Amino acid sequence: MPHAFNSQEIEDLLAKNNGQYLVFENDQPKFVVLDPVRYPHFVNFDKNRPNVLVTGGAGYIGSHVVLELLAANLNPIIIDNLSNCAVPNLGCPFIVGDLEKTEVLDKVFEQYNIQAVVHLAGSIIVEESVLLPEKYFHNNVVAGINLLNTMLRHGVNKLIYSSSAAVYGSPRYVPIDENHATEPLNPYGETKLIFEKIVNWYVKAHDLNAVMFRYFNAAGADPHGRAGEKHFIETHLIPRVFQVANKELDSVKIFGHDYPTADGTAIRDYVHVADIAKAHALAIAKLEEDTGSFTYNIGTGKGYSVQEIVDKVVEVTERMVPIEQHERRAGDPPILVADSKKAQKELGLELKHSDLDTIIRTAWNWHKQAFAKPAVPVEEKAEETAST
Numbered sequence: 001m002p003h004a005f006n007s008q009e010i011e012d013l014l015a016k017n018n019g020q021y022l023v024f025e026n027d028q029p030k031f032v033v034l035d036p037v038r039y040p041h042f043v044n045f046d047k048n049r050p051n052v053l054v055t056g057g058a059g060y061i062g063s064h065v066v067l068e069l070l071a072a073n074l075n076p077i078i079i080d081n082l083s084n085c086a087v088p089n090l091g092c093p094f095i096v097g098d099l100e101k102t103e104v105l106d107k108v109f110e111q112y113n114i115q116a117v118v119h120l121a122g123s124i125i126v127e128e129s130v131l132l133p134e135k136y137f138h139n140n141v142v143a144g145i146n147l148l149n150t151m152l153r154h155g156v157n158k159l160i161y162s163s164s165a166a167v168y169g170s171p172r173y174v175p176i177d178e179n180h181a182t183e184p185l186n187p188y189g190e191t192k193l194i195f196e197k198i199v200n201w202y203v204k205a206h207d208l209n210a211v212m213f214r215y216f217n218a219a220g221a222d223p224h225g226r227a228g229e230k231h232f233i234e235t236h237l238i239p240r241v242f243q244v245a246n247k248e249l250d251s252v253k254i255f256g257h258d259y260p261t262a263d264g265t266a267i268r269d270y271v272h273v274a275d276i277a278k279a280h281a282l283a284i285a286k287l288e289e290d291t292g293s294f295t296y297n298i299g300t301g302k303g304y305s306v307q308e309i310v311d312k313v314v315e316v317t318e319r320m321v322p323i324e325q326h327e328r329r330a331g332d333p334p335i336l337v338a339d340s341k342k343a344q345k346e347l348g349l350e351l352k353h354s355d356l357d358t359i360i361r362t363a364w365n366w367h368k369q370a371f372a373k374p375a376v377p378v379e380e381k382a383e384e385t386a387s388t
């Protein structure tokens, strides 16, 4: 049983590591990251730039947001518990920790002069949320409230929150605009909606301003190959199809063949993660000018069926992708397509990378290198040949 550190012990450890950053893993202090001010050559950090805390910054969307914030001359500081991804190589200050650890959060806010928080951390697997709602309410709501309270305690009044199209449930009409009814079909969507509502009440009551993004299906990878999708547990369609194209899996299951769509498979609106990331930089700029709470869809307005995605992957990769018909996945709506005119109008968001071809090509380029099998050393190869 690992030792749980109390606040005094954390205090002592931080004091011992004077000027550096304590990194936690599984509740244990693991290692320290070099102080970016003292070691500017090693870490992307310019003390004259505004600091932005990115929760979940090690993850798929988070790592792209971090790249976009760097491009916008901001200092991203990542806090992530690494529950579903490894440490990314983004070269900015990085704290491993859970958002429910008030002591760690307080230290981060004390140490850095945080100007805004981009809150992406959370549990994201729809099917798991149906089986383990308690995990989702804890990670996506309870931990988030702790973050909000910490922001208020430290006078940080700008929040960008990553919500989801899952708040809508089965569409009553498509494309779905922000005024569409919110009737989540699964605990994941419910936690996203509940947290949006909590944020709205905090904005009314306190000095807090927020932009909340309801992402449709984030897809694709950094066009320069610096980041991409690499979860420990992969459930998303496009990377699963790549796993088959890359021979990591024998076949891909298609969940549901009897949806009321042209080919019977479910339709989603795939939007490039670099465009999503850009929206976050625009949102931070908006909160420099405007106060209040703003909710935006991020999607393209065009949907593709699961079968169309598989076909496109076959075309781009020129590889075979065997499919298996499977029953519907619990909690999945048949179609989700966004109307995101509001974000385009109010934030000036342009979807520069979100055509399906760019999405699949950038994601495949990333996947091939991120999941390349290590080259077999020459001696081992010789042994293998000898034994067969």
Ligand code: UDP
Pocket (backbone or CB within 6 Å): 126, 217, 235, 236, 237, 238, 240, 252, 253, 254, 255, 256, 266, 267, 268, 306, 329, 332
């Ligand atoms: N899907 C599928 N096989 C898979 C993964 C996903 O058929 O291995 C389907 C899923 O049922 C949904 C669509 O692909 O209709 C997109 O699923 P994903 O998990 O990528 O994103 P979600 O829409 O659930 O956020």
